[in-house]
Amino acid sequence: MEVATSISRLRELIRDARRRKLSIGCVPTMGALHCGHGALIERARAECGLVVVTIFVNPIQFDRKDDYEQYARDFEADSAFCRQRGVDVLFAPSEAEMYPQPARTFVEAPGLGDRLCGAFRPGHFRGVATVVAKLFNIVQPDVAYFGEKDAQQLAIIRQMAADLNFPVSIAAVPTVREEDGLAVSSRNRRLSAEQRRAAPVLFRALCEGRRLIAGGERDASKVKTAICRVLAAEPAIRLEYAEIVDSHFKPVHHIESDVRILAAAWIGSTRLIDNLAAPVGDR
Numbered sequence: 001m002e003v004a005t006s007i008s009r010l011r012e013l014i015r016d017a018r019r020r021k022l023s024i025g026c027v028p029t030m031g032a033l034h035c036g037h038g039a040l041i042e043r044a045r046a047e048c049g050l051v052v053v054t055i056f057v058n059p060i061q062f063d064r065k066d067d068y069e070q071y072a073r074d075f076e077a078d079s080a081f082c083r084q085r086g087v088d089v090l091f092a093p094s095e096a097e098m099y100p101q102p103a104r105t106f107v108e109a110p111g112l113g114d115r116l117c118g119a120f121r122p123g124h125f126r127g128v129a130t131v132v133a134k135l136f137n138i139v140q141p142d143v144a145y146f147g148e149k150d151a152q153q154l155a156i157i158r159q160m161a162a163d164l165n166f167p168v169s170i171a172a173v174p175t176v177r178e179e180d181g182l183a184v185s186s187r188n189r190r191l192s193a194e195q196r197r198a199a200p201v202l203f204r205a206l207c208e209g210r211r212l213i214a215g216g217e218r219d220a221s222k223v224k225t226a227i228c229r230v231l232a233a234e235p236a237i238r239l240e241y242a243e244i245v246d247s248h249f250k251p252v253h254h255i256e257s258d259v260r261i262l263a264a265a266w267i268g269s270t271r272l273i274d275n276l277a278a279p280v281g282d283r
């Protein structure tokens with residue numbers, strides 16, 4: 001595995017791989033790698049000739065300075081993690097390499113990017129879309145791998161790749177969960193033992209919503225009330241939003257076809273997100 005920290009070196013490696021007719025798979029991450037990232041890497045390794053993992057904690061997607069500063073960083077562990085999984089190239093640029101001057105050109109995702117998490121994290125998806133566009137231009141992958149864990153991010157990136165004609169296909173990888181259902185996340189490391197015990201209630205609440213929908217409930221507000229009821233059993237958790245969206249990520253009132261339930265919640269100063277696909281039942 002080669003670690004590239006400069007864009008010029010990364011481009012050389014990509015040119016060489018292209019000469020060797022290798023397909024290129026890219027897994028963009030912010031590091032603090034865990035088995036969720038591992039699932040993306042394994043899929044890329046199975047499907048592509050050259051696997052590039054990128055690690056960049058992107059400052060312009062953080063709406064809170066403390067969240068950016070506290071974000072877990074452990075390059076040695078991350079690079080060992082990638083090496084063990086057969087990654088070919090680890091691209092880990094500095095902030096100065098990615099933003100040699102303050103960015104003045106951005107990729108916006110109006111509509112989709114302003115709802116749900118976007119409503120609570122102003123500028124977040126603009127930062128995500130901008131850095132992913134930059135990474136697509138730098139790595140020029142054939143396939144880029146993203147987790148369903150960040151379902152709204154995945155939808156925005158699919159939209160961006162289509163709207164801006166990036167010659168890349170976007171592959172979605174199912175959410176990897178702990179045994180108790182909690183979605184694996186770098187932010188879970190910040191939870192105290194007591195908070196960690198409480199955290200899976202978010203998944204249980206989404207499961208209750210999915211169960212009701214599969215059982216024939218069509219009133220989204222009733223499903224949301226049931227989700228809130230499950231969450232209320234755990235005083236340590238504070239719901240930010242729970243929403244039920246259609247395949248275009250538009251909130252629905254009446255559930256007519258398969259939907260997705262998304263939620264964000266706070267435990268102390270840690271913000272967790274999760275989502276579940278909720279197919280309508282036969283009734």
Ligand code: AMP
Nearest residue numbers: 029030031036146147149150175176184
């Ligand atoms: P991050 O480093 O948190 O920006 O995540 C990098 C990529 O890994 C994103 O595409 C995430 O959706 C994905 N990812 C993070 N956690 C998980 C998980 N538990 N299961 C599947 N994919 C994940």
